[in-house]
Amino acid sequence: MIGLIRVFTANDNEVLQSHGKIIEEQHGIPILSKSIPDQPLGIYDDESERIAVPKIVDLGVQMEREGCRAIIISCAADPAIRELRSRVSIPVIGGGSSAAHVARALGLPVGVMGITEGVPPVMRDILGDLISGYLRPEGVTNTTDLLTEEGRGKALEAAKTLIGQGAKAIVFACTGLSTIGFAETLRKELKVPVIDTVESEGFMAANYYKQAGAI
Amino acid sequence: MIGLIRVFTANDNEVLQSHGKIIEEQHGIPILSKSIPDQPLGIYDDESERIAVPKIVDLGVQMEREGCRAIIISCAADPAIRELRSRVSIPVIGGGSSAAHVARALGLPVGVMGITEGVPPVMRDILGDLISGYLRPEGVTNTTDLLTEEGRGKALEAAKTLIGQGAKAIVFACTGLSTIGFAETLRKELKVPVIDTVESEGFMAANYYKQAGAI
Numbered sequence: 001m002i003g004l005i006r007v008f009t010a011n012d013n014e015v016l017q018s019h020g021k022i023i024e025e026q027h028g029i030p031i032l033s034k035s036i037p038d039q040p041l042g043i044y045d046d047e048s049e050r051i052a053v054p055k056i057v058d059l060g061v062q063m064e065r066e067g068c069r070a071i072i073i074s075c076a077a078d079p080a081i082r083e084l085r086s087r088v089s090i091p092v093i094g095g096g097s098s099a100a101h102v103a104r105a106l107g108l109p110v111g112v113m114g115i116t117e118g119v120p121p122v123m124r125d126i127l128g129d130l131i132s133g134y135l136r137p138e139g140v141t142n143t144t145d146l147l148t149e150e151g152r153g154k155a156l157e158a159a160k161t162l163i164g165q166g167a168k169a170i171v172f173a174c175t176g177l178s179t180i181g182f183a184e185t186l187r188k189e190l191k192v193p194v195i196d197t198v199e200s201e202g203f204m205a206a207n208y209y210k211q212a213g214a215i
Numbered sequence: 216m217i218g219l220i221r222v223f224t225a226n227d228n229e230v231l232q233s234h235g236k237i238i239e240e241q242h243g244i245p246i247l248s249k250s251i252p253d254q255p256l257g258i259y260d261d262e263s264e265r266i267a268v269p270k271i272v273d274l275g276v277q278m279e280r281e282g283c284r285a286i287i288i289s290c291a292a293d294p295a296i297r298e299l300r301s302r303v304s305i306p307v308i309g310g311g312s313s314a315a316h317v318a319r320a321l322g323l324p325v326g327v328m329g330i331t332e333g334v335p336p337v338m339r340d341i342l343g344d345l346i347s348g349y350l351r352p353e354g355v356t357n358t359t360d361l362l363t364e365e366g367r368g369k370a371l372e373a374a375k376t377l378i379g380q381g382a383k384a385i386v387f388a389c390t391g392l393s394t395i396g397f398a399e400t401l402r403k404e405l406k407v408p409v410i411d412t413v414e415s416e417g418f419m420a421a422n423y424y425k426q427a428g429a430i
Binding site for chain 1: 285418423
């Protein structure tokens with residue numbers, strides 16, 4: 001079993017399970033999803049991240065005790081990854097770093113898309129000069145904005161602009177783009193490779209999980 | 216189809232196909248393997264690498280023309296990767312960098328094993344402070360040394376030493392360890408996760424290839 005941590009408080013079970021469901025469907029591995037308590041708005045600034053860190057660590061420690069073979073922190077910013085790694089002996093996989101490592105291994109110049117001001121530092125540190133541009137779709141500041149027809153249209157426009165700037169692949173720096181299945185839209189409509197946050201963390205976890213049975 | 220470049224001159228078809236066969240079996244994707252001309256001893260110092268670079272680039276350019284969707288340079292040192300990336304528009308995946316990126320995404324302290332003096336620079340740059348140690352099995356200086364019972368025994372000893380030094384996973388910095396299936400030995404006998412060079416390059420290529428049909 002792989003533990004998956006959502007870094008906001010999910011009151012709806014479908015929302016809680018949405019990332020885990022994508023990974024289970026793509027790789028056929030069992031996922032246990034949990035969300036941190038008392039943060040319905042999740043992480044949106046330094047203070048909300050500071051408060052979230054011990055909650056993420058507590059959930060991760062508990063998941064290791066419950067028998068998880070690896071833990072995913074399912075967020076493009078990899079919050080608390082260093083702190084949790086120092087507390088458990090199993091692999092801790094971050095969404096942002098996984099996507100960035102997959103992109104680096106392919107070596108194509110990438111346009112990064114997200115809903116925050118800039119590329120999350122953990123992704124910027126890994127991607128470095130591979131980044132040909134970063135864009136937040138116009139008017140999109142939270143993941144629910146992506147659910148409207150207008151939001152999707154603006155996101156498609158942003159991806160086109162990034163390709164015009166020289167990107168040969170699009171990297172998501174937001175798991176909300178994974179939840180709405182936006183990678184498939186870009187692959188079909190723009191014929192461009194996409195490195196998706198949830199797909200990448202799932203791919204790293206599944207690859208590890210294949211050998212976890214033997215060790 | 217994925218192109219796979221062997222960085223020595225393979226006169227035996229079974230040897231030529233050995234890495235591609237591992238990837239085809241693990242991922243069910245078609246691999247076209249080719250080896251560089253006139254270098255039966257492959258790359259073993261700066262001069263032999265310098266001579267190999269244009270040959271690797273030529274093979275890669277030819278593979279893109281023949282319809283390959285991505286190219287693997289199947290060697291832990293990623294020779295000519297920068298040069299080839301500047302000449303083709305498809306992803307170029309290196310064995311060493313793929314293994315290092317997989318290890319980084321998991322975040323466990325790693326012991327690196329290879330048959331050269333030290334960790335290949337491309338892997339050292341990515342792994343950085345994650346490396347808890349590097350070892351070349353005693354008396355092993357080329358991949359054929361690994362084929363003997365004594366060579367395997369020394370390699371197993373080296374892995375045990377790396378774990379004793381604090382490694383929580385073993386990373387291979389030599390495709391010869393992949394060819395002899397040494398990852399399975401370590402997983403079974405030492406119960407340790409292994410990040411294998413050929414497995415990692417195949418895993419990156421297969422993940423990309425899944426979407427190549429749609430783009």
